[in-house]
Structure formats: structure tokens, C-alpha cells
Amino acid sequence: MPEPPGLAARQPGAVRSALAVLEAVAHLGAGVSAQRISTELGLARATTYRLLNLLVEDEYLVRTPDLSGFALGARVAQLAGVIAAPVRLPGAARALLAEARRAVRGGVHVVLFVDGRVVVLDADPDFPLTDVDRLVREPARYALGRMLLVAEGRIPDAAVAADLRRFGVTRQCGELVPTTGCLALPLRDDRGVTVGAVGFSGARHRVDDPAEVIDTLGPTARALAPLVV
Template sequence: MAERQGLAARQPGAVRSALAVLEAVAHLGAGVSAQRISTELGLARATTYRLLNLLVEDEYLVRTPDLSGFALGARVAQLAGVTAAPARLPGAARALLAEARRSVRGGVHVVLFIDGRVVVLDADPDFPLSDADRLVREPARYALGRLLLAAEGQVPDGAVAADLRRFGATRQCGEIVPTTGCLALPIRDDRGLTVGALGFSGARHRVEDPTEVIGALEPTARALAPLVV
């Protein structure tokens, strides 16, 4: 109680700091450590830990299973109107993903499709998503969002349908940044429904001719399915 009274006494700065912590966890991804949050926000370590403990207590954040980091909690999901994603990929899935990232030069990301939204499970730390918030707001602009729309029977245009027929994947080639593009391969459940995606982001020419990338990532997408669905 004393902690809460002390926090309330410093309003509105404490509220802004707490919101900044939530935004940092959302941006940096599930499993981010308190030290990383402290460094990212320029907050004192003691202040960061105090805010994290309060946010965990109120279920805005959760600790990851190994207690080394934090992820968005159920109350954030309720506010956003979405189902909370698992806090962390299981070890076997992380090993598959690490191998895929070693073999493919570019960003490799894992997402689930939950309640009509793209929910990021694991974004490549070396090649982060360009704008995760915009991906949620404007899914049709990105390969991951196009695959989500296709899974819901809302194929944005004929080019997307053609990509799905030809490659079994969706693409975006230089439409946002002229030199880069992105690709999304489906992750399917045991009924064959697309419930997520393995995404790639990298040089535009590798997305325009995606044969190499798809060949490298398709086995990973299949192997990930029973581990993340």
C-alpha cells in the first residue's frame, strides 16, 4: 500500500512512466529484461523494478516462465480486445527459429493470428519489424497482414491471390521502403487452418524472387506449427 501511495503522490509522472514501461515491453517483445527496459527508458533501476512489480501485481504484465523477463499481461489484452499470446516460445521452437535465422540473411519473425489481429510472438532482435503498430492498424500493407486477411477470406487484391497460388505465401515488394520487402508463410493447425505465420523481411530482390527464402523457411514453418498453435 505504501508503494501505491508513493506512486500516486508523484502523479502524473508516475503514470507516464508506467505507460512508458508497458510500451517498452510491447516494442521490445516478450521476455525483455528489467535491465533492458531501464536502459531503453533511461529510468533508474529501482524505479523500473518498482513499476514492473506494480504492473505485474495488477496483471498488466506477466513474468516469463523462467522469471528472466516480462511480457504483456491479460489486462492489456482485455483493453486491446484481443487474446493474450503466450509469453514466450517454448525451447524447441526457439531452437528452430535460431537455426532459421542463422541460415537466412534477414529478419525472421513468428506471429499468431488472434481475433483478427497479428500478434507478434517473436520478432527478430537483429532485424526488428519496421513498424509493429502500423502492421496492426494497416495489415493490408504488409505480407503478414495480407496473410491474416487471406486466412479470414478477405484477400486484398488479385496480386495477393496470385502469390498464394504460386508461392503459397504473401509478399510486399518495395511498397513501403523501395529497397526492402517482406514475405509471410502460413503456420497451420491440425485442421489445416492458417493460424499464424513465419515472416521474412529483407532485401527487395529476395522477396521478388522468393524461391530461396521459401525453400529455407517452409520446413521451419511446418515444424513450428505443433509447438506454437
């Protein structure tokens, strides 16, 4: 029987190198370039690119939205136990999300806030979250995490407070990757308590001037809330 494509178990050197690449991306952070990984690990550039392509293909890594770097993917988050959804979205919620994703032309994600952490309920398969583990560890660096802190009564800074007053959302504009950003709209239960969020990730200019995204996703967030909380 032919070997399946990818890294075979009989290639311990390749497996160790692939694990080293994953560790380097986790250590260096989302958006790290192939050149930086190659230099950091002392790997040949061709070997680094081959390993990166395999890891992206198998969803252990994802390319950042501007295609300039790499971040940990959904399968790493699954192994870490930080992306496990507590429930499966009902059909009506999935239909709402599918329509929102067609309309917004960017990443649309749904999270809940459970025991003081962000739990991903539904990540956009076409625009994956770049680093779920870091979102859980460092929530203040991301719009979704900032909404969690707001829900807990811990507004991170004056800029977040201003975004809430002006737009009713939390934002991150080019702080991690200069050309991209994200924002989060609250999901509220029937008592008005914020228990989750709908997030958008995409080009920075759409977060700098968020009116279009908010107009599109605001009704989605309000309709989703009773279906998922």
C-alpha cells in the same frame, strides 16, 4: 550517484522533444528520414540526430533495413500493448528459429492471428519489425497482415491471390521502402486452418525472387506449427 545515460527526468524540454520525435515517426510512417523529422518539428539537425540515436539505443525506434530512415521500435509497441506474446515459445521452437535466422540472413518473425489481429509471438531481435503498430492498424500493407486477411477469407487483391497460387505465400515488394520487402508463410493447425505466420523481411530482390527464402523457411514453418499453435 551519477546520472544514467539518456534523457534525465529533470530535462523536461529534452523529454518533450523526444516524445515529439516519436510522434513524428508514428505520424510520418516507417522510413522517415532524420532530415524530414528535423524539418517537421523545427528542431536543429544536431538535436534531432542526438534524440534519434538515444531513442534507437533504448529501442523506442529502429533504423530501417537500408539505414536511410527510422521506424517505431519494440518498446513503443510494448507500451501500446500490441506486441505482447500470449505464450512463451518452447525451447524446441526457439532452437528452430535460431537455426532459420542463421540460415536465411534476414529478419525472421513468428506471429499468431488472435481476434482478427496480428500478435507478434517472436520478433527477430537482430532485424526488428519496423512498425508493429502500423501492422496492426493497416494489415493489408504488410505480408504478415495480408496472410491474416487471407486466413479470414478476405484476399486483398489479385496480386495477393497470384502470390498464393504461385508461391503459397503473401508478399510486399518495395511498397513501403523501395529497397526492402517482406513475405509470410502460413502456420497451420492440425485441421489445416491458418492461425499464424512465419515472416521474412529483408532486401527487396530476395522477395521479388523468393524461392531461396521459401525453401529455407518452408520446413521451419511446418516444424514450428505444432509447437506454437
